[in-house]
Amino acid sequence: MSLNVIDLIKGQLGPALVSQAASQFGESESGISKAIGGLLPAIVGGLANNSDNPGVLDAITNASSSGILGNLLGGASSSPVISTLLTSIFGDKISGIVNAIATYAGISNNSSSSLLNLVTGATVGSIGKYAADNNLDKSGISSLLGEQKGIVSSLLPAGLSLASLNLGSWFGGGTTTSHAEAAPKPEPKIEVTRSTTSAGTNPDRNNNEGGGSIWKWLLPLLLLIAAAYFIWKQCDKKQTTTTTTTTDSTGSTADTAATITPADTSAPTATPVAKTDENIDLNGVMLKGYKGGMEDQMITFLKSGNYKNAADDAALKDKWYDFDHVNFKMGSSTELEAGSQGQLDNLVAILKAFPDAKIKIGGYTDKVGNEANNVKLSKSRAEFIKAALAKAGVGTQVLEAEGYGSKFATVDAKASDAERAADRKMSVRFAK
Numbered sequence: 276m277s278l279n280v281i282d283l284i285k286g287q288l289g290p291a292l293v294s295q296a297a298s299q300f301g302e303s304e305s306g307i308s309k310a311i312g313g314l315l316p317a318i319v320g321g322l323a324n325n326s327d328n329p330g331v332l333d334a335i336t337n338a339s340s341s342g343i344l345g346n347l348l349g350g351a352s353s354s355p356v357i358s359t360l361l362t363s364i365f366g367d368k369i370s371g372i373v374n375a376i377a378t379y380a381g382i383s384n385n386s387s388s389s390l391l392n393l394v395t396g397a398t399v400g401s402i403g404k405y406a407a408d409n410n411l412d413k414s415g416i417s418s419l420l421g422e423q424k425g426i427v428s429s430l431l432p433a434g435l436s437l438a439s440l441n442l443g444s445w446f447g448g449g450t451t452t453s454h455a456e457a458a459p460k461p462e463p464k465i466e467v468t469r470s471t472t473s474a475g476t477n478p479d480r481n482n483n484e485g486g487g488s489i490w491k492w493l494l495p496l497l498l499l500i501a502a503a504y505f506i507w508k509q510c511d512k513k514q515t516t517t518t519t520t521t522t523d524s525t526g527s528t529a530d531t532a533a534t535i536t537p538a539d540t541s542a543p544t545a546t547p548v549a550k551t552d553e554n555i556d557l558n559g560v561m562l563k564g565y566k567g568g569m570e571d572q573m574i575t576f577l578k579s580g581n582y583k584n585a586a587d588d589a590a591l592k593d594k595w596y597d598f599d600h601v602n603f604k605m606g607s608s609t610e611l612e613a614g615s616q617g618q619l620d621n622l623v624a625i626l627k628a629f630p631d632a633k634i635k636i637g638g639y640t641d642k643v644g645n646e647a648n649n650v651k652l653s654k655s656r657a658e659f660i661k662a663a664l665a666k667a668g669v670g671t672q673v674l675e676a677e678g679y680g681s682k683f684a685t686v687d688a689k690a691s692d693a694e695r696a697a698d699r700k701m702s703v704r705f706a707k
Contacts, residue, residue, distance in 0.1 A: 280398075280423060281315055282692035283405050283605060287397040288315070291613040296393065300386040310380035310387060313435045314394045317372060319423050321364040322398065326420035330363045332413040338403030357392050360399065368440075375440050404606050408648050555621075558628055562621045569596045569703070570621050576705070577629045588707045595637065595702045601660070602701075608655035619663055622703065626669040635706040636660050636676040641695035642688035646680055654678025656701060674706050 288311050297304040325331045334356060361369060369391070377387035406416050554561040555570045564570040573596055576582060585591050600618040604610040626632060638653030657676035664673050684698035 279692070280402055280405075280419065281319055284315060284319075284398050284401040285605075285692070287401055287605065288394065289612065296390065300382070300389060302382045302386050306380045306382045307386075307390065309432075310376050310382055310390050311394055312432050313376050313379055314372075314391055315398070316431050317376075317440055318364075318391075318395050318398050322402075323420045323423035325364050326417045328363060331360065331420075332416055334360045335399055335403045335406060335416055336413060338399045354392070354396065357395050357399070361391065361395055372440050375435070379435055401605065405644075408606060408652075409645050557624060560624065560628075562624060563617065564621060565599055568599045569618070570625065572596055573622075573625055573703075573705075577625070577632060582629075582632055582705050585705075585707060591705045591707060595704045598701045598703070602699075603656055603659075606652070608652055608659055619660065619667075623664060623667040623669055626664070626672045630672070633672050633674050633706045634703050635674055637702045637704070638676075638678040639683060639698060639700050639702070640681050641686060641698040642681045642684045643695065650678050650680035650682075652678070653680050660701060 293304050293307050293311070296302075297307045300307070322331060322335075365372060373384055373387045373391060376382075376391070377384045380387070382390075402416070402419070405411070406419075409415075411419065553564070553566050555564040555566075555568075555574065556562075557570075557574055562570050576594075582591070598618055601615045602612040603615075604612060626634070636657040638655075638657035640649040640653050654677060657678050661670070661673045661676040664670060681698065684695075686695045686698050688695075
């Protein structure tokens with residue numbers, strides 16, 4: 276399974292940008308979001324169809340240093356580079372795409388045109404950054420784009436097709452429809468024939484004059500074998516997926532599937548918990564967080580006296596707490612996703628309430644990309660959080676910031692972006 280480059284771009288087109296674009300263009304957020312969902316696979320398809328175009332490859336190669344990702348709403352819509360690139364990719368098809376997206380999303384043609392530039396800027400910028408981070412030359416970029424041809428049509432949302440965008444001939448005909456509209460394929464016909472050879476003329480055949488009497492004993496035997504296999508698989512499943520009741524530092528118990536933890540205990544071992552938004556009591560001050568989330572677990576641990584009674588760092592290093600809300604933008608170590616600052620403020624409040632407590636920050640990535648770059652990125656993110664905490668006045672309580680890259684990632688690099696998200700996280704543990 277090839278890399279889906281759309282996964283690289285989505286981080287640039289999140290709720291914060293949708294909200295800003297809706298306000299700037301005078302459209303509803305749902306309309307802007309719908310338009311982006313239709314434009315993104317169309318633009319990726321356009322780039323894929325021009326994977327050998329020197330102008331396209333130059334634009335992507337230079338995008339990493341252009342700063343376009345930092346000013347999508349302002350820079351992309353007026354950039355002559357983007358306008359030239361769109362003309363190179365779509366030619367006289369641009370107006371048709373703008374009209375089709377405007378009709379599909381219920382927005383004006385002007386807004387659709389501006390979004391076409393914006394999404395193109397986000398796409399080119401994200402691919403350019405990925406190429407720079409992974410040392411891809413123009414040949415590597417061309418191969419990456421070419422791999423997208425097989426998946427573009429399946430990524431279009433329901434209600435849009437390559438044909439409606441006037442792009443059908445690029446990927447297999449003008450009548451190509453999206454996966455949500457595809458007509459069902461006729462079921463293959465199975466023709467059953469019966470041999471006319473007489474049993475008496477074939478010495479290798481038993482005499483079955485009963486007209487299928489062999490099935491009278493063969494069919495029950497097959498059913499019996501199938502039932503035995505099913506029972507065996509169920510028993511085997513029960514034996515290999517045992518559950519263990521564990522007790523964490525809060526005194527609560529949870530049933531979790533038995534797993535083997537890595538020998539290097541720097542990996543987070545916190546058990547995922549159900550997230551219920553509520554107020555978390557910090558010595559009478561209410562923090563906004565999740566019941567059983569990072570803040571709740573850390574406060575409970577500190578109040579229990581377990582930190583104070585820990586003899587040394589070895590007694591603390593096995594328990595990590597994953598941030599619930601702190602997320603960085605795709606490929607960035609200095610830009611947080613919207614909503615991340617709130618949990619950093621909560622951590623500052625906890626450390627100020629327990630000034631004797633010390634912590635360590637850990638950063639982690641998924642398995643995609645060059646591992647040296649992953650380690651560098653994860654460490655930079657950990658150091659960013661450490662610096663943010665120092666700026667808030669609790670820097671002396673942060674002993675270390677370390678990046679582990681994909682060392683402890685468990686999800687395959689070929690899995691979807693949503694599945695790999697579990698490996699991309701920031702964590703914190705107590706230290707001495």
